[in-house]
Amino acid sequence: MRKVRIVAVGVVIAVLAAGGIVGFQIDTGSRKIDYVVGSEDGNRVELDVTLQRVDVTARELDLRIIPVLHGALADGADDIPAKDIEVETSSLTSGVLRFKAHDRVSLQDVRMGVDDGLVSSYPFDSYAAGIGFYVTAGDQDVPLSLRFRGYDALFTAKADDAEWRTGLLKANVVAGRSFSSSVLAWFLMIAMWALALAVLGAALTIVSKRMGLVWPAMGWMAATLFALVGFRNAAPGSPPIGGLIDYGAFFWAELLTTVSLVYVVVHGIRQARAD
Incomplete structure (x- = not known):
């Protein structure tokens, strides 16, 4: 009887540990997804946007943006623009991001306001924010695409409902509490x-x-x-x-x-x- 109990306890521990590993895979798997929308033109600017943090108190999203250049817009490398690049964002605090021709581009931090979501709904709270970008290269509108991912450990984020045309791209970012x-x-x-x-x-x-x-x-x-x-x-x-x-x-x-x-x-x- 004692051996049966020991075996039963071991089985329960193994099942719980396996369940924990499955939960970990679900949680981490949702963070590795890149959401790619926009133009597929060979000569385009791809905005690589990562969600660093959801500030629930200030109702803001902390985004990190870097332009990736394709085709004729790149000066030999995807991080060196052949022309001056200007990225106008929908942020009310950051304004226009400027990248000089022939200089290596660098990461830019931008804060976007949240349109929907209240922390009072915790732990069921989720947040939505509309983000928009207007991009020119040498004062000319260029095709535009967006690659989005979330890095906030407490939230799972995705970008959807995207709309775009030459030089302009809009999307809706939705962030909900992570599984863990x-x-x-x-x-x-x-x-x-x-x-x-x-x-x-x-x-x-x-x-x-x-x-x-x-x-x-x-x-x-x-x-x-x-x-x-x-x-x-x-x-x-x-x-x-x-x-x-x-x-x-x-x-x-x-x-x-x-x-x-x-x-x-x-x-x-x-x-x-x-x-």
């Missing part, structure tokens, strides 16, 4: 409820058995009250207070724990005085 951050957020919510219900169950047991002031139990309950705050602050991305995670778990867990602790203390004091 969503799983951890859900685990924290379930753990907060489990801790609160455990405290409530212990409180009801102490009172029903008229056990009086049980100091170790009250110390554990008080410690749980503060431990819940640590659980809340461990949420991926450190969302501000007032999100769905708070109304769905944290506020109620704190309330149940506090009420249980006070209930046990009041009952214990009455019991001690009566004795």
Whole structure:
């Protein structure tokens, strides 16, 4: 019987480990996808855009942009323009990005405003932003394409609904919580409820058995009250207070724990005085 239990535990551990590896593959696989849209002209500017971070508080996307030159627009290499390149973005802070002819191009950081999405929906929050580029080479409109990928560990991002013509390209970027951050957020919510219900169950047991002031139990309950705050602050991305995670778990867990602790203390004091 003991050997059977050991084997069963080993099988459970193996299944959980395999599930974790599968989840890791799903999470990392979604980050390796490049979304390519736009012109396929042999003489074009390809904007390589990566999403570095989703700033949920400022409601902005931090993008990193570098133009890749093809055909006659490149001066011997895809990172050296044959003509002056100007990239006008839809960003309200960065304006026009300029790249001099015959000089190696460099990465440019741009912040784009979010059009849709609220952090109060955490952990179900997602964000959408329209991005646009107008590109000229030597004051002439050129064919344009976009290669987009997301590097923010907390979000899975993609570009869709693209529209383009010579010199102009528009697309919509959608960023949602990654698989790993969503799983951890859900685990924290379930753990907060489990801790609160455990405290409530212990409180009801102490009172029903008229056990009086049980100091170790009250110390554990008080410690749980503060431990819940640590659980809340461990949420991926450190969302501000007032999100769905708070109304769905944290506020109620704190309330149940506090009420249980006070209930046990009041009952214990009455019991001690009566004795």
